[in-house]
Amino acid sequence: MTKRLPKTAFLLLFLAISTSAHAGDDMELIQHMGTMQYMAHKAGLAIDSRNQPLASFYMHEIEEVIEKLKTVESYDGYPIASLVQSKLMPSFEKLEQAVTAVDWEDADSQFEKLLASCNTCHQATEHSFIRVRRTTANPFMQSFDPQR
Numbered sequence: 001m002t003k004r005l006p007k008t009a010f011l012l013l014f015l016a017i018s019t020s021a022h023a024g025d026d027m028e029l030i031q032h033m034g035t036m037q038y039m040a041h042k043a044g045l046a047i048d049s050r051n052q053p054l055a056s057f058y059m060h061e062i063e064e065v066i067e068k069l070k071t072v073e074s075y076d077g078y079p080i081a082s083l084v085q086s087k088l089m090p091s092f093e094k095l096e097q098a099v100t101a102v103d104w105e106d107a108d109s110q111f112e113k114l115l116a117s118c119n120t121c122h123q124a125t126e127h128s129f130i131r132v133r134r135t136t137a138n139p140f141m142q143s144f145d146p147q148r
């Protein structure tokens, strides 16, 4: 009995910590990340296809996720809102300008930089094992070609 007690106490402590780490804002964060990956993938495919209206559409969708992320004050002690502002916003805005200007060469390199800034934040939040990378594969039942 005396041997068992510390184990039980440890288990209860572990449960308390793991439950609180995945409540509220944290659940929202993972959903926002999934949406952002999806929208960024599609933005990349639209850029590959030189489809300006479609690329702008997905940039707007990413921006909506960014607005939501700016309301996530903290996650595991990391200041998400301010990290988004300092790490993601600069590269997002440059990509947005390139897409608006229909400068595909610039958009290509700014898109790579956007993904690099996603990964910079993953590193800053102890999630360096989440590495986003560009892919030109289109797994969607959707055409990214410009309309004729």
Ligand code: HEC
Pocket: 026, 027, 029, 030, 033, 034, 036, 037, 040, 075, 079, 080, 081, 083, 084, 087, 088, 114, 115, 117, 118, 119, 121, 122, 125, 127, 130, 132
């Ligand atoms: C504010 C820092 C930050 C920025 C900026 C950021 N992430 Fe994340 N990302 C995180 C954290 C923290 C997690 C882990 C969330 C969790 O454990 O619930 C995560 C998780 C993820 C995941 C795993 C979720 C899943 O559905 O598989 C993906 C994918 C992801 N991010 C993609 C991106 C993409 C794409 C960008 C850039 C467009 C980005 N992230 C920008 C902090 C960030």
